[in-house]
Amino acid sequence: MAKPAVLTHPESLKHPAGPSAYAKDPVNASMTKEAKIALYTKMARIRHFEQRCIRIYQQGKIGGFLHLYVGQEAVAAGTISLLGKNDHIITGYRDHGHGLMVGMGMNECMAELTGKVTGCSQGKGGSMHYFAPDKNYWGGHGIVGGQAPLGTGLAYAVKYQGLKGSCLTYMGDGAVNQGAVHEAYNLASLWDLPVIFVVENNGYSMGTSQERSTAHPGCLAKRAEGYNMAWDVINGHDVYEVRAKTALALKRAHEESKPTVLEIFTYRYFGHSMADPDKTYREKEEIKTYRDKKDPVLLFEQELLREKVLTPELSQTINEAAMAEADKAAIFADESPDPTLADITKHIYWEEDNRGPKTTSRGTIIFE
Amino acid sequence: MAVISYREALRAAMRDELNRDENVVIMGEEVAQFNGAYKVTEGLLKEFGPKRIVDTPISEAGFIGLGIGASMLGIRPVMELMFWSFSYVAFDQIVNNAGNIRYMSGGLINCPIVIRGPANGGTNVGATHSHTPEAILASHPGIKVVCPATPYDAKGLLKAAIRDNDPVYVMENTILYNDKGEVPDEDYIVPIGVADVKRIGTDLTIVAHGRAVITSLKAAEILEKDHGVSVEVVDLRSIRPLDEETILKSVRKTHRALLVEENKPFCGVDAQVAYLIQSKAFDELDAPVHRVSSIDAPQIYCKRMEDLQMPSVERVVAEALKVLA
Structure with a gap:
C-alpha cells in the first residue's frame, strides 16, 4: 500500500488562526450579543449531537451509514444563519448539521438515525435523508451531486413565484465531478437563477484526495467561470468569514437573481462514514493539526471570548x-x-395516503 | 365532439391545464421556439409566452431534476422528453429523486411532476431511440405510469396527470401522433388506474397497452371475420396503478387470455399481468395465458425486420388462435 500523503489538503491551513479578519464586516458587526451567543450555541449543539451519535453507532443502534459533520460546523452555521423566509436549502448525505441549524430538534434527528417512527422522516430516511420542508430544508440526499438539479429547481420556483429568495445547494468536493452538478451549473447561469452552490471542500471525496480526483489543479470554485458564474473561496474554519462572503452571494441572488459558486475549505475529523476506518488515505497528524489549530467551534469561542x-x-x-x-x-x-x-x-403516493373524493387515481397501486 | 389527432389532443390537454393553473409550466428540448420536435407543443409559446413554455438545453438530468425540485415548491412542471429513451441519462433524477422523496421524507414532500414524450419502437431509428421503459419505471413504488392509445385517452390522461400530486410518467407513441378520434372540447379527465374495454367479446380477452391496443383491435376484427371468434380487448391505459378488476372481470367472462405489448418479453408489463391472472383467476382459465411481445433483442434498425420484431396483427392473430385451440 502506498504511503498516504501528508497534508494533502493544505488549502485551508494557509489561513492564519487567530482573530477573524471578518469580525468587522457589517454582517457580523451588526450582530447582537445574543445573536452571536445563539450562533455559537448552535455550533456547539451540532458538535455534541454528532459526538453523541458516535457512541450510539458503536452501540449498534444506528444502522447503515453515518456521515459525521464534526469539523465542518462553521459552514452550515455561517451560511444558514443568514437566511430569510424565502431562502431554501438542500444538501447531500452529510446533512445533520444543516438540519440542526434550520431548527430541527435533536430528538427527531436522533430518532431518525435509529430508525424510529418519531424520527423526522418516521424512520424511512435515515442519516442521509433528513427533511424539514416547513423550515425550507429539502434534504438530505444520498446520491452524490443528485441534489444539485433539485436545488436549482427550488431556486427556479422561488423566481417563478416572484419572490426575493434563493436556494443554497450544498455538496462536497466529490460532487463536482458529477455530470448532474455541471448540468445544474449551466442551467442556473443560463436562466439567472438565485441559487448558491456551496461546495464544502473537506479535502476528500470519501478516501480520494482532490488531486487524485480532479484534473484541474486550481480551486474547485473556479469551474464556475466555465458557466459564466461568479465564485469565491472561503476559509470554512472562520464562521465570520463564511457569513461575510455568503452574504455577498445572497445579495447577488436576491438583488440580481444570479447564481454563485462558493467553495468553502473545511475539514472532517472522522472518516467519510463510520464504516471508514480512516487509515489509508491521510495521516493522523493531519487530523491533529486541524483539531489543534483550525477547529471552527474553538476558534469562534476564542473570538467571542476576546470580544467579551x-x-x-x-x-x-x-x-x-x-x-x-x-x-x-x-x-x-x-x-x-x-x-x-x-x-x-x-407515504409512497400522495393519492394513496389521501384517498377520498378529491383524489382521481383508481386501481391497484401497491402490489402483493 | 371534435375529431382531432392524438398530437392535438395532448396539446389541448396542456392548453387547458395552462389556462386552469398558473403553476403549470411546459419545459423541454425544442418545446417553445421550435414548436416541439414532434409538434405536440406547437403554438403554445405564442399563446402563453416564454415564462410558461420553456426551451431547455440538451441536459436531461439537469432540467428534469430542476423540474422535480420546482415541483417540491408547488410548480407543476410538464417536462417533455424528446424520446423516453433519453430518460436514461436522467435516471437518478427520475427514479431516485422523484420516486423516493415522498417516502424518504415520511410524507412531508410531494413531487407533482409530469414527464411525457414518446416511448416506442417501430420508427426505424435503432436501439438507442426505441426504448419502452414503462415496465422499468412502473416497477418503482412512488412512480405512476400511463400509456394512452387513443386521442381521447391521451387528453384525459394527460390532464389527470397534471392535476395529480404524484410523479406521473406519460408514455406516448410517435406512430399514434397522427391518429384521429373523437375528443370532447369540454373539461374531462380519464382517471389514472382505470382500464378501458375497447372492444367487447366473449371468447378471448386480449390485454394490451399503448399502440399494441390498436394492433390488437385490428387482430380482433380479423379473428371475428375470418375465424368467427369474439374477442374482448382490454386497454390498460395505466400501468401503475393497474386496474386489476377490469382484467380479471374480462378473463372470468372469456376464460382465455392473450397479453400483447410492444415491450421486450423479459420482465415486461405482461409478466405481471400473467401473474395476476394465474393468482386470482386460475380456476377460470380454459387455456394457458399466452403473450405476444417484441422479439427479445435490442431494437433492430432495418425497417423490414423491425416490423417483424414488433407485435404485428398477423402475430397477434396467430397467437390468439393458439390460445383458442
Whole structure:
C-alpha cells in the first residue's frame, strides 16, 4: 500500500488562526450579543449531537451509514444563519448539521438515525435523508451531486413565484465531478437563477484526495467561470468569514437573481462514514493539526471570548446544555417505537395516503 | 365532439391545464421556439409566452431534476422528453429523486411532476431511440405510469396527470401522433388506474397497452371475420396503478387470455399481468395465458425486420388462435 500523503489538503491551513479578519464586516458587526451567543450555541449543539451519535453507532443502534459533520460546523452555521423566509436549502448525505441549524430538534434527528417512527422522516430516511420542508430544508440526499438539479429547481420556483429568495445547494468536493452538478451549473447561469452552490471542500471525496480526483489543479470554485458564474473561496474554519462572503452571494441572488459558486475549505475529523476506518488515505497528524489549530467551534469561542461576548463560564454552560440535550435525545430515540409493518406501505403516493373524493387515481397501486 | 389527432389532443390537454393553473409550466428540448420536435407543443409559446413554455438545453438530468425540485415548491412542471429513451441519462433524477422523496421524507414532500414524450419502437431509428421503459419505471413504488392509445385517452390522461400530486410518467407513441378520434372540447379527465374495454367479446380477452391496443383491435376484427371468434380487448391505459378488476372481470367472462405489448418479453408489463391472472383467476382459465411481445433483442434498425420484431396483427392473430385451440 502506498504511503498516504501528508497534508494533502493544505488549502485551508494557509489561513492564519487567530482573530477573524471578518469580525468587522457589517454582517457580523451588526450582530447582537445574543445573536452571536445563539450562533455559537448552535455550533456547539451540532458538535455534541454528532459526538453523541458516535457512541450510539458503536452501540449498534444506528444502522447503515453515518456521515459525521464534526469539523465542518462553521459552514452550515455561517451560511444558514443568514437566511430569510424565502431562502431554501438542500444538501447531500452529510446533512445533520444543516438540519440542526434550520431548527430541527435533536430528538427527531436522533430518532431518525435509529430508525424510529418519531424520527423526522418516521424512520424511512435515515442519516442521509433528513427533511424539514416547513423550515425550507429539502434534504438530505444520498446520491452524490443528485441534489444539485433539485436545488436549482427550488431556486427556479422561488423566481417563478416572484419572490426575493434563493436556494443554497450544498455538496462536497466529490460532487463536482458529477455530470448532474455541471448540468445544474449551466442551467442556473443560463436562466439567472438565485441559487448558491456551496461546495464544502473537506479535502476528500470519501478516501480520494482532490488531486487524485480532479484534473484541474486550481480551486474547485473556479469551474464556475466555465458557466459564466461568479465564485469565491472561503476559509470554512472562520464562521465570520463564511457569513461575510455568503452574504455577498445572497445579495447577488436576491438583488440580481444570479447564481454563485462558493467553495468553502473545511475539514472532517472522522472518516467519510463510520464504516471508514480512516487509515489509508491521510495521516493522523493531519487530523491533529486541524483539531489543534483550525477547529471552527474553538476558534469562534476564542473570538467571542476576546470580544467579551462569551465568558468561560457561559461557554461551559452552553456546552454542558448541548451535551445534556444530546443525551436526552439518545434516550428519546431509545424509548421510541419502530414504525410498524403497515407503515412500510405508507407515504409512497400522495393519492394513496389521501384517498377520498378529491383524489382521481383508481386501481391497484401497491402490489402483493 | 371534435375529431382531432392524438398530437392535438395532448396539446389541448396542456392548453387547458395552462389556462386552469398558473403553476403549470411546459419545459423541454425544442418545446417553445421550435414548436416541439414532434409538434405536440406547437403554438403554445405564442399563446402563453416564454415564462410558461420553456426551451431547455440538451441536459436531461439537469432540467428534469430542476423540474422535480420546482415541483417540491408547488410548480407543476410538464417536462417533455424528446424520446423516453433519453430518460436514461436522467435516471437518478427520475427514479431516485422523484420516486423516493415522498417516502424518504415520511410524507412531508410531494413531487407533482409530469414527464411525457414518446416511448416506442417501430420508427426505424435503432436501439438507442426505441426504448419502452414503462415496465422499468412502473416497477418503482412512488412512480405512476400511463400509456394512452387513443386521442381521447391521451387528453384525459394527460390532464389527470397534471392535476395529480404524484410523479406521473406519460408514455406516448410517435406512430399514434397522427391518429384521429373523437375528443370532447369540454373539461374531462380519464382517471389514472382505470382500464378501458375497447372492444367487447366473449371468447378471448386480449390485454394490451399503448399502440399494441390498436394492433390488437385490428387482430380482433380479423379473428371475428375470418375465424368467427369474439374477442374482448382490454386497454390498460395505466400501468401503475393497474386496474386489476377490469382484467380479471374480462378473463372470468372469456376464460382465455392473450397479453400483447410492444415491450421486450423479459420482465415486461405482461409478466405481471400473467401473474395476476394465474393468482386470482386460475380456476377460470380454459387455456394457458399466452403473450405476444417484441422479439427479445435490442431494437433492430432495418425497417423490414423491425416490423417483424414488433407485435404485428398477423402475430397477434396467430397467437390468439393458439390460445383458442
